[in-house]
Amino acid sequence: MSSADNKPLEMAVFCNTCSRGLADLKDNQSRISFVSKILPPFLSQADLFRKILQNIIEKAPYPKIEKPTMFVNEVILHLDPEGLFSLRMFLWRPGEYDPIHDHNSWGVIGPVSGKLEVINYRRLDRDSTSRTRLVEKERGIIEPGGYYHVLPLYKGIHQTGNPTRRSMIQIGIYGQRQTKRNYINTYDLASGRISPLYSPKVVKRQLAESALLNLKNARPTATA
Template sequence: MSTGPLDRFVQDLDTCWTETAGAEAALLPRVEALMRTLVAHDDWLDPAMAQPHPQYYQQYLLHADPQDRYSVVSFVWGPGQQTPIHDHTVWGVIGMLRGAERAQAYVLADDGTPRPSGPEEHLRPGDVACVSPRIGDVHRVRNGHDDRVSISIHAYGGNIGKIRRHVFPPEGGAAKDFVSGYSSPVRG
């Protein structure tokens, strides 16, 4: 069995999940520590999982737990790319591998209008951030650079490509459901 950084991360995440019985409050700090170790070095990501698209950010599946307890993905951001305002409905741990990301948290007003909450967060290589419905789950993320690709690694408390989530129109109104799926890796 390979013992590369991603394999070790997955093995350690399995152990943490078992030891905490998946309880978010106990699991999240442990996954955060594991993520810091994973993104401390930028020499392990398969180049096929690091390919940008000229128009859209890419979400490549790196590992899906067979029981859908968690998933690990790479987000590849081309220059100027960003997400809509969205939620996750599960916990997530984001580690910055290459480049930079900017994330703006939001709270939803009673009428559904997203309102910025706090300052925009700036993630650089090695930085880690968390989201969840318990601690704040609605945000918009963008590439922190206008002239180069950025890559972050995400671990989620479920198979994020299969989970029904929500996009929130900036002007308010009804949230729109979506399931993100995954980008297909580029094969040479």
């Protein structure tokens, strides 16, 4: 059984619960606390995630893997119509990690299967937008049934990945954007360089803008 947008019913019910629960919460701590309670039991539904993976392989209408995402291993499972949260799946090959990065909102993440490693970093200075010094604060392995939360900007600089030799599934719920940025920052630990990472959609707009500018400045083509 599925909802109007082809979501499996269990997925639609969970998104509804999440939406209703978050609607009245006014601060990040209560949002994180609420989602931390409902996410682990949801992630224990192996049959649901088996179905979603099968759908992707069989090119079924849900989930829409063509929706643009920041990372290639990321699949959008739900975007709340009120913008309160998004539900995303990350599929990790053995040994793969994302770059050290920050977020524009709060988030709660956890594995459906396998083990997820999370490494937290602290920024020693916050003056520069192009360079900084990071120190590792803590690292941990999250197993199914567990969860981890992130906070916006410098309060939540981290890296996640799969420390094992088997592919794994991670799910994340992220809140409404709480910054003016349309990008996240990635951090190079060795050099301290900070680089903005834009979604493919934003990059396409930026490329179109600069190409259009160039086209406007171009001399008209001579006609015979």
